[in-house]
Amino acid sequence: MSRKTLTRRQFVAATAMSSAALITAPYVRGAYAAGKLSIGFWDHWVPGANDASTALVKEWGEREKVEVSIDYITSNNKKIELTAAAEAQAKSGHDILQMPSWWPHAYSENLEPLNDVMEPLIKQNGEVNDTVKYLGRSGGKWLAVPATPGSQIKGPCSRIDLMKKHAGIDVQEMYPAGGPPKADNWTMETFLKAAEACHKAGFPFGIGLGETTDSVDTAGAIFQSFGAELVNAKGDITVKTDAVRQALEFYKKLIAVLPTDAPSWDDASNNKWLISGRGAMILNPPSAWAVAKRDAPQVAEQCWTHGFPSGPKGRFAPFLPYFWGVWAFGKNKEAAKSLLVHLSSPAAIEKFVAASGGYDLPAYANMTKFKTWAEEGPPKGTLFHYPDPYKQQTMSIAASPAPPKIAQQIYFQATLTKMALRFAQGEKLETALTWAEGECEGFMRT
């Protein structure tokens, strides 16, 4: 048995050759050379809408050689909020997590700044509205990127026939499909008169007075249209002001003509109200109309989504954006940022809008005139004014402009609707204001 020995010269030569080969060889990437990325997306209620997200992510993953996994998390029973809380506590979880409106600020310390993503996106897609800036940015730092899926305006969805018959308002004429609104007379006063007329006719407006977001968002837009703020941008309590008193007086008149069970309404109640044919108007994104198309087509073909009435301080629409956040403790932040850029491209946004039947709203100024909104029906054009294509409304969120961490408390404790309800149920105005003031003092806790 012979044994070949390796000389020192042979060893040095072999090492040098292999090193040279390694350095000069072309860089070959494996199937998932750029690592893994884990995403938690909101589970869309529109059948098939998740497929658009999956396809876009898959397309990006294949291009960038990133192995991607997606969890679709339902918003039912606050599953997304629970996931965010758990991941922030554990400092572990998804790389990207889709978050509801207030959560970027709530977890600002745990989120990766995304200025390098947002600034080019704004240049590409147009400016974002002030509510997106208020919720998604802190001290010049972008905490999250506005997500198209799930973002919505909760504007009026009126019954064309009932509004014409009982309130004398032609909503299609006021908000014509394909053209600018002729809504100068669509004020809070007109809105209240219409509510009274429809109530008298047995078709009250379906506006909730509960503690869930639909009720609070409506109250927010109405308060803002009167210039009523419970806490101002500096964080000072401004409950006892004439603007708040004026908004409460208006709300009291409105509550008198709403369904008697409105204080117990949740986010499904107004949808049921419209679909059952019992109401002339609800304030909701087009989800109720979309369900009506399936379950009550005769109701759906009479629905028209349009702008909010204006008050003394302007025309405000409740806008509820979702965000995509990247955890600072994530393992593949660069890949996460790259994916967010891909998901925010005009082509991707158009796909989201189409897949959701027009429900999803992009936050960018140049993205409000897709053909989906013009063509959806019946009746054709019913969603044309949903994204506010002529920028007639100020996108707003209830409890703003209070500092977001205080505003979040006002929002989720439903201070606005509770205060209005207390006053409407017989409590003295000043007592209701004092109660709200006490609540706001509690929300100042840091």
Place this chain on the structure above:
Amino acid sequence: MADVVVEQGRLARAARPRKRASLRNAMGRKSTVAFFLTLPLILLIALLVLYPAFYSVYLATLNKAMTKFVGLSNFTFLFKRETFWMVVRQSCIFAVTAVVFKALIGFIVAHFVHNIPGKKQRKWRGMLLVPWVIPPAMSTLAWLWLFDPSYSAFNYTLSFFGIGPIPWLGDTFWARFSVILVNVWYGAPFFLIMYLAALKSVPDQLYEAAAIDGANWWQKIWHITLPMMRNIIAITTLFSLIVTFANFDIVRILTSGGPLDRTHLFATWAFQVGIQSSDIPLGACVSLFMVPILAVAAVFILRDVNKRGNEA
């Protein structure tokens, strides 16, 4: 001195086999075996109950941003909140009212079922247990439909008698009534089954003797049934009080704490404050307030059980 050392050495040598024997004895004892058999459960409880409990105590001592230790200031903050005291009051009203009605209904129905002969009794027992067997989150959804003021069976039926429509969940009084009603519906079968078991253990001779002495039905209940069931009643009440006090699903599904926070319990308010409003330390504080209240109740009720045990 040397004697002592020898003595000690002998003692030490003698102690070793005795120690081995006592270890063998300990291992052979039923209680030791039982301990080892329950050890997996004890570890599971430590992991899923004790760890979260201590963690929530830790959370309750942090500031809102969870960045620094603030001691008990979250608790003192809560003491100043009007809503907190309303939640305390409501939790007590909810738990006490629901437990009283559950106990009363369970007691009465247990007597009825006890008096049903053999085979039929099994069927009734099965049927009456149904509410307790269905997951409450699911059955509460059915109740939510029943309470719907516009489309529900309740208001539809009442309309034939010219009553209503009643805003079951929209009015403070009716909302409280509704959440208590659903809790009673769900929990009464537990009392029923416990009381039925207790009734079956009461010797018939006692009733026969009482009948010979001319006792009426009320005297039999007061002097025989109730004293014989005392311990079961106490333990069942305590157990139910704890579960009812910590209830979450029924209120969350039916009212989410509304209208005007008038149906919030500790758990639902803690969820609203902690998770929905992103103030986890304050939410933890709210939920921890259940502990002293329930501890006091447990001490009172269990002390009573011990007393009677000693008397027996």
